[in-house]
Amino acid sequence: xxxxxxxxxxxxxxxxxxxxxxxxxxxxxxxxxxxxxxxxxxxxxxxxxxxxxxxxxxxxxxxxxxxxxxxxxxxxxxxxxxxxxxxxxxxxxxxxxxxxxxxxxxxxxxxxx
Amino acid sequence: xxxxxxxxxxxxxxxxxxxxxxxxxxxxxxxxxxxxxxxxxxxxxxxxxxxxxxxxxxxxxxxxxxxxxxxxxxxxxxxxxxxxxxxxxxxxxxxxxxxxxxxxxxxxxxxxxx
Numbered sequence: 001x002x003x004x005x006x007x008x009x010x011x012x013x014x015x016x017x018x019x020x021x022x023x024x025x026x027x028x029x030x031x032x033x034x035x036x037x038x039x040x041x042x043x044x045x046x047x048x049x050x051x052x053x054x055x056x057x058x059x060x061x062x063x064x065x066x067x068x069x070x071x072x073x074x075x076x077x078x079x080x081x082x083x084x085x086x087x088x089x090x091x092x093x094x095x096x097x098x099x100x101x102x103x104x105x106x107x108x109x110x111x112x113x
Numbered sequence: 114x115x116x117x118x119x120x121x122x123x124x125x126x127x128x129x130x131x132x133x134x135x136x137x138x139x140x141x142x143x144x145x146x147x148x149x150x151x152x153x154x155x156x157x158x159x160x161x162x163x164x165x166x167x168x169x170x171x172x173x174x175x176x177x178x179x180x181x182x183x184x185x186x187x188x189x190x191x192x193x194x195x196x197x198x199x200x201x202x203x204x205x206x207x208x209x210x211x212x213x214x215x216x217x218x219x220x221x222x223x224x225x226x227x
Contacts, residue, residue, distance in 0.1 A: 034212075036218075042220050042221070043117075043203050043218035043219050043220045043221050044203070044216075044218045045218065046215045046216065049215055092212065093212045093213070099144075099161075099207075099211050099212055100161070100169065101158070101211070101216055102158065103155035103156050104155060
């Protein structure tokens with residue numbers, strides 16, 4: 001699977017929007033872009049994913065560049081509860097189930113009150 | 114039910130002990146996964162089961178033995194572990210085409226080997 005590059009850490013203030021970038025310059029046409037987050041002492045939690053078009057759900061928005069070589073996770077109003085490690089991961093569409101989800105180092109998001 | 118349940122939450126075991134970690138889901142997912150996570154590091158894939166058959170083993174030492182008795186249950190049998198095996202062990206599950214639908218993780222078992 002192709003690699004992703006994320007900043008090690010970011011800071012935000014509570015109730016402000018947060019834009020978390022991810023670069024994936026070697027993405028292939030069958031790679032989906034997934035975002036997960038991990039709060040302290042918990043398992044990773046699904047946030048959002050997409051293939052080509054921008055996506056919105058109740059947690060966040062995913063903006064995907066036209067050439068798909070980068071994406072941005074947008075938290076519209078950060079809360080203290082959003083402080084976590086955010087992982088941007090590419091997964092390749094396969095014909096069988098049981099694929100790999102390979103985590104990089106992720107971005108540690110700190111939210112200031 | 115939209116959860117992956119892992120038991121126990123915490124486990125302390127000696128190096129000569131045999132123990133098992135359990136993972137259960139009732140979402141109809143046919144792929145299940147074991148990950149290992151050391152402190153301050155990302156999760157690392159250990160095993161993948163697809164339709165109750167082992168499909169991926171990431172060169173994990175034989176002291177870790179996975180088992181998938183049915184489509185809802187995944188076990189990880191532990192034997193003769195070392196202190197460096199102390200970590201958070203995470204279970205996950207997914208539908209077919211997980212790339213399209215995403216993965217669901219449990220909250221993990223924190224294992225300490227003494």
